[in-house]
Amino acid sequence: MSIGVLAAVLFAALLHATWNAIIKFGTSKMTSMLILTLVQGALGLVIALTRAFPSAEVWMWLLASGVFHSGYKLFLAYAYEQGDLSRVYPIARGAAPMAVLLISALVLSDVIGGWEYAGVITLGIGILLMAQGVFGSNERIRLVPLALGSAAMTAGYSLVDGLGARVAGDATMYVAWLFVLDAVFFTPVCLALRGRGVLVADTRVWTMGSLAAFASYGAYAIAVWAMTQAPIALVAALRETSILFAVLIGWLLFGERMGAQKALAALLIVAGVGLTRL
Secondary structure, three states: OOHHHHHHHHHHHHHHHHHHHHHHOOOOHHHHHHHHHHHHHHHHHHHHOOOOOOOHHHHHHHHHHHHHHHHHHHHHHHHHOOOOHHHHHHHHHHHHHHHHHHHHHHHOOOOOOHHHHHHHHHHHHHHHHHHHHHHHOOOOOOHHHHHHHHHHHHHHHHHHHHHHHHHHOOHHHHHHHHHHHHHHHHHHHHHHHHOHHHHOOOHHHHHHHHHHHHHHHHHHHHHHHHOOOOOHHHHHHHHOOHHHHHHHHHHHHOOOOOOHHHHHHHHHHHHHHHHHOO
């Protein structure tokens, strides 16, 4: 992997942690997430109109992806209403690759080797340690199943997007349309759950939500590009450094508690992800 690609992937990881931090510390998590989704959808539509129209076969994957992405954002918004960025983010991000690895082995007949098993075990220990830390803090225990729900949705769209983009043959077109569908699915769900008031926000909230949208879109686009320049396993492993970025942002910028247990759990989660990519 070249220095340029390495720097780009690390920057994408920082962008991913940053947009999560913006959502977490917004006045209304659901409103911020909806603004992010609407802006992403508009940006995706602009880009999609410059590409070839998806075939019927690709639309099946896109529809499934839109559902998974919407579920991911819904679980994540609720989780951030319950606890710290430095608690929710590692659980949500760390559990996802573990789920993808296990599902791939069961459904796609992928072979799991010794390092992968070691990674799954390390990931599991790190996630359990991070979840157990909730009992010693002021956070609500319900953040754990919500964060795990977000991870399940991430695992779902990771598998669907990986296969769907291959069928499409154009990753840029595929990503653009999935964000359009994400907005189509997520918006009515937000309105049903929170009413029209969820759309009411001042200029600052819209500005922050828009910044989060561009950071999220950029992080995803960079990751897809990097996978065309370097081994996918290396790129995927480097992306998970976003866990450490999120923990540091929560601690240094927002004053979240950082005990030895939380720090150790975050390191175990990152190490576990790394082991699954060896």
